[in-house]
Amino acid sequence: DQQVKQNSPSLSVQEGRISILNCDYTNSMFDYFLWYKKYPAEGPTFLISISSIKDKNEDGRFTVFLNKSAKHLSLHIVPSQPGDSAVYFCAACGGSNYKLTFGKGTLLTVNP
Amino acid sequence: ETGVTQSPTHLIKTRGQQVTLRCSSQSGHNTVSWYQQALGQGPQFIFQYYREEENGRGNFPPRFSGLQFPNYSSELNVNALELDDSALYLCASSPRGGEEKLFFGSGTQLSVL
Numbered sequence: 001d002q003q004v005k006q007n008s009p010s011l012s013v014q015e016g017r018i019s020i021l022n023c024d025y026t027n028s029m030f031d032y033f034l035w036y037k038k039y040p041a042e043g044p045t046f047l048i049s050i051s052s053i054k055d056k057n058e059d060g061r062f063t064v065f066l067n068k069s070a071k072h073l074s075l076h077i078v079p080s081q082p083g084d085s086a087v088y089f090c091a092a093c094g095g096s097n098y099k100l101t102f103g104k105g106t107l108l109t110v111n112p
Numbered sequence: 113e114t115g116v117t118q119s120p121t122h123l124i125k126t127r128g129q130q131v132t133l134r135c136s137s138q139s140g141h142n143t144v145s146w147y148q149q150a151l152g153q154g155p156q157f158i159f160q161y162y163r164e165e166e167n168g169r170g171n172f173p174p175r176f177s178g179l180q181f182p183n184y185s186s187e188l189n190v191n192a193l194e195l196d197d198s199a200l201y202l203c204a205s206s207p208r209g210g211e212e213k214l215f216f217g218s219g220t221q222l223s224v225l
Contacts, residue, residue: 004154032212043116043202043216044155089154093212099145099168100214102154 003027004092006103014111019077021106023090026071030092034100035064035075038087047088048075080110116217118203124223125193133188133220135203141215142208143167144186146178149200149219161186162208190222198224 005024013019021035031052036044050057050064050073057064063076077084090103117136125131137144143162147155157170161180175191184205190197200221204214 006154034212036216041218043204043218044214045216046213049213091154098212099157099160099170100147100155100212101157102147104152104154 001026002103003030004090004101004103006088006090006106008106009104010107010109012109012111013080015082016079019075019080019084019108019110021075021077021088021090021108023073023075023103024071025073025092027092027094027101028071029094030101031094032092033064033066033073034091034093035062036089036091036102037084038089038105044089077108080108082110082112084108085110116203116205116215118201118217118220120220121218122221122223124225126225127193127195129193129224130189130191131193131222133190133201133203133222135186135188135205135217137184137186137203137205138215140207141205142184143206144180144184145204145206145214146186146188147202147204147216148172149202150196151199155202158188193224195224198222 034049035047038044066073087105089105091100145160146158149155159169164180180186200219202219204216
């Protein structure tokens with residue numbers, strides 16, 4: 001039972017355009033959501049997070065949107081840069097349980 | 113500031129053997145979590161240690177066990193290795209109160225033949 005779903009295994013965008021990565025979740029107990037970025041041969045690195053009390057969080061070129069009623073969140077990267085090419089993981093946790101539940105990831109390729 | 117370091121980076125074992133993976137947490141972090149990432153999957157929570165005690169466990173059998181030491185470093189032990197244990201094993205540390213924002217090591221790639 002996959003509680004965090006990233007339905008797009010891959011996404012390709014042109015440099016300078018917007019990248020939108022999507023994530024859906026099923027567990028209503030989740031109240032904190034994170035995005036991680038992973039380069040080959042490296043561990044995931046924290047990118048941005050959002051609490052369920054908010055619907056938007058912004059950090060430079062990265063913005064995460066949360067739609068609680070739809071149990072959906074998205075990560076917007078604008079403008080996209082070739083260095084953003086990586087696998088992006090959506091993760092969630094909830095209640096007093098700090099265990100993170102990850103999606104399968106989306107491979108983003110930004111073409112020069 | 114030293115990040116999370118894991119050793120070894122790669123390991124090849126045969127079915128039925130036992131393996132120990134090691135992790136040094138980031139300076140100032142007293143919580144360590146272990147995740148298994150199978151090919152094409154996202155990381156899956158194995159367990160978390162805080163102050164040398166297990167503080168939560170995922171859906172893994174008892175042959176997966178761990179330790180945390182007074183210096184907050186940690187070990188993951190897997191007994192009776194199975195072919196499906198082949199995966200990238202990730203260690204992550206966090207400061208208490210910020211557990212959600214995990215800082216990951218580069219992982220140990222375990223291959224079971």
